[in-house]
Amino acid sequence: MSASPYPALRIILADDHPIFLIGLRVVLEQDNDAKVIAQACNPSELLQALDTHACDVLITDFMMPAERQNDGLRLLQRIHRDFPHLPVIVVTTLNNAGLFRAMLALNVQGLLNKASVAGELPAAIRSIRRGDVFLADSVQRAMLDARDHGTNRLIPLEQLSPKELEVIRLLAAGHSVGEIALQLHRSKQTVSAQKVSAMRKLGLGNDAALYIYLQEHGMS
Template identity: 25%
Template sequence: MNNPKIKIAIADDHAIFRRGIVSLLQNNDDFEVISQAANGQELIDNLNKEQPHVILMDLQMPVLDGIRATQQIKKELPHIKIIIISMHDEAQFVSHLMELGANGYLLKDADPDEVENAIYTVHNEDYYYGAFLLKVMHNRMINKPVKKIVPYFSIQVELSEREIEILQHICEGTTAPQIADKINLSHRTVEGHRNRIMEKTGTKNIAGLVAWAVRNGIA
């Protein structure tokens, strides 16, 4: 039996770019483009008819932009994965989108193979760290202020020493079972800590959590 297709929605106000993405994805038998939208409101209206597994979302759109559309969708339909595709490459801007719950972030000049890989990855593993996003995180870590030794006390989120330790392991790309082995805790206990950290920081997923940690000098 064939695996179900990954249903994809595309939101971008540039018709030429939309058509190019659709043409690319239609060449992959694993993908099915179920809707297209020229703005965030049209995208959300389409979600009332049929929900995709993954949304490819531009940011600068009329009526309702990608930032507000991401906030609304993640609040009402958090299971839908969102990959931002944008020309914006500012670190602070990218981190903010990840904290809002975006599952991946690509530049519009990304290689077609990377677009396909990002779709597979967010569908199967919840988030996608491409070379661009890793570079953003790396640069923020290098350029963060060093005078704040414990900057997490200056933000209104209190993490225990154990939570900070687990968060630092997460930022290194360590999985929950690997963290459990390293610090001699059960897998379930580590997941419990991770979920509490996400609640305290107001993040929606691992990508957002890592972005929050980097922005606040913990990673």
């Protein structure tokens, strides 16, 4: 195996699955093109690693456990704010064109699907070295499909009941379901049901999609 003509990139890895971290490390270090200098299993560990270690690239999962919620976009916003010149590669199992657009708007330079990361990560690293953006084949297909068929279009908030809209606005302000229940004097079960009902009406399948919707409506 020939040596790379470039110095090894210093990489920080972040994912909440230890086995996946091991696999990423093996793929990265197999040709001496990259060296993993730190790993993290949650957002707090990741931010601490970024503060402690100077690195050339961050490779991170999108959804990791957090105290309040699994909010990958807000984590990426924090990283972009604090480390604006750091190239970031995101690996995810999600397949939402709106979500991908929001990540790219935060200057994410690589988007990979976990199912194909072993085959595409080396190419993503080469793209990063050139200063290019790398999109996995599955990501490109999702974005082309959304463009061609009009999927992931925003659905008007008028479809929601006043109580559902109230819950959605408070979620957009960063409140948890429990906090909203206390504020509105409702049970957590009621608030959770109103959240689920609102997401169903809006055609949103998970919390990440909900956050994208709120962001594109200027509510977050």
